[in-house]
Amino acid sequence: MAQTTLLYNIGQLLTMDQHEGLVRGESMGSLDVKEDYAVLIKDGKIEAVAPTDQLQDIEVDEKIDCEGKLVTPGLVEPHTHLVFGGSREHEMALKQQGVPYLEILKQGGGILSTVRATRKATEEELYEKAMFHLNRMASYGITTVEAKSGYGMDRETELKQLRVAKKAGENHPLDLVSTFLGAHAITEEYKDKPDALLDEMASLFDQIKEENLAEFVDIFTETGVFTIEQSRRYLQKAKDHGFDVKIHADEIDPLGGTQLAVELGATTGDHLAVATDEGIEQLAKSDTIGVLLPGTIFYLGKGEFARARDMIEAGAAIAISTDFNPGSSVTENIQLIMSLAALKMKMTPEEIWHAVTINAAHAINRGDQAGQIKVGRKADVVIWDAPNYLYIPYHYGVNHVNTVFKAGQKLYQRGDLLV
Numbered sequence: 001m002a003q004t005t006l007l008y009n010i011g012q013l014l015t016m017d018q019h020e021g022l023v024r025g026e027s028m029g030s031l032d033v034k035e036d037y038a039v040l041i042k043d044g045k046i047e048a049v050a051p052t053d054q055l056q057d058i059e060v061d062e063k064i065d066c067e068g069k070l071v072t073p074g075l076v077e078p079h080t081h082l083v084f085g086g087s088r089e090h091e092m093a094l095k096q097q098g099v100p101y102l103e104i105l106k107q108g109g110g111i112l113s114t115v116r117a118t119r120k121a122t123e124e125e126l127y128e129k130a131m132f133h134l135n136r137m138a139s140y141g142i143t144t145v146e147a148k149s150g151y152g153m154d155r156e157t158e159l160k161q162l163r164v165a166k167k168a169g170e171n172h173p174l175d176l177v178s179t180f181l182g183a184h185a186i187t188e189e190y191k192d193k194p195d196a197l198l199d200e201m202a203s204l205f206d207q208i209k210e211e212n213l214a215e216f217v218d219i220f221t222e223t224g225v226f227t228i229e230q231s232r233r234y235l236q237k238a239k240d241h242g243f244d245v246k247i248h249a250d251e252i253d254p255l256g257g258t259q260l261a262v263e264l265g266a267t268t269g270d271h272l273a274v275a276t277d278e279g280i281e282q283l284a285k286s287d288t289i290g291v292l293l294p295g296t297i298f299y300l301g302k303g304e305f306a307r308a309r310d311m312i313e314a315g316a317a318i319a320i321s322t323d324f325n326p327g328s329s330v331t332e333n334i335q336l337i338m339s340l341a342a343l344k345m346k347m348t349p350e351e352i353w354h355a356v357t358i359n360a361a362h363a364i365n366r367g368d369q370a371g372q373i374k375v376g377r378k379a380d381v382v383i384w385d386a387p388n389y390l391y392i393p394y395h396y397g398v399n400h401v402n403t404v405f406k407a408g409q410k411l412y413q414r415g416d417l418l419v
């Protein structure tokens, strides 16, 4: 028996489907807003999208009066370090004293602190923790998530993390896309031989492909981590093994990772906080998506925010993300990132909504499945306690979600006070 739900009396509906494919440049600023619309869901898929008066008399199992609220696609989170052990709150004091992120890493903290905790954690512990964070992401309106490994840098732990992500993707309602980030930092064992570490990580490519443990390969191209040359060689090998590639690029030092992402035809270049004019120009002319992570710059308390305005005005396609991880952006709150994109990167609300839906979906090769409300697609839908789409970036730091549907099933509903 078909299960049907009608969302009616929607104030503003964003379907995010007015543009074909990836949305770039000034197109990011033009948003189709449907007023007084209804959405019919049947067997977990979008059955119809039409003005309320065309659908309101249809016989359905459940009718939900959206009371003039905003309704959008489920949000897509294109960049997380979801699977990790331990936490790094003890490093907060160092950050407050102004100790730079790369200095903490050099002293064996930062990523390497999480590596020690992740190597120690069991697969079950990592799985439970990942499921907890996925639940919280769902509560913020996220319905599709990218999850990276990268806290092992040894065969056993990298495979452990990737298997945790795969199992979480199989068991959690959210859809997961997995990325192998074995090239995340230079561990003690390899401190004098980073190339050998990259060779060891590359030796996992075949097994990762065979066990379908990741779709993307990523690398941290940064001072004191991997150079442009090392990154180029490693990612070319990944491409030769059939992976799409991503780069943590131009986060702290402008090494030119943005240009390398474009040169390699990377699906995304991520961070780009210190991308140069040349990097931005090349990005704008390419199909590489810029995934901007303003939460990291906010959290590290130093450095510049990515020049989103220059990128979009040059014609680039931009997505945004929390960069959720235990050290440099410890938040699942994608709505806060929307506010930071507005306040610190001067992105318009129209651009922001493209950046957390359709463009974020393309950033993880799900542009044909996620980030839009479209007939025939999974009914990943969010009802917001907000009168319009401007309101979410405007009112920062809180959770505006009223109800989250994943494939037509209610996944989360705002809890009211219990008294």
Ligand SMILES: O=C(O)CC1=NCN=C1
Pocket (backbone or CB within 6 Å): 081, 110, 111, 114, 220, 248, 251, 325, 326, 327, 328
């Ligand atoms: O610090 C972390 O755990 C995550 C990170 N990798 C590169 N930048 C931030």
Ligand SMILES: [Zn+2]
Pocket (backbone or CB within 6 Å): 079, 081, 248, 323, 325
């Ligand atoms: Zn990251």
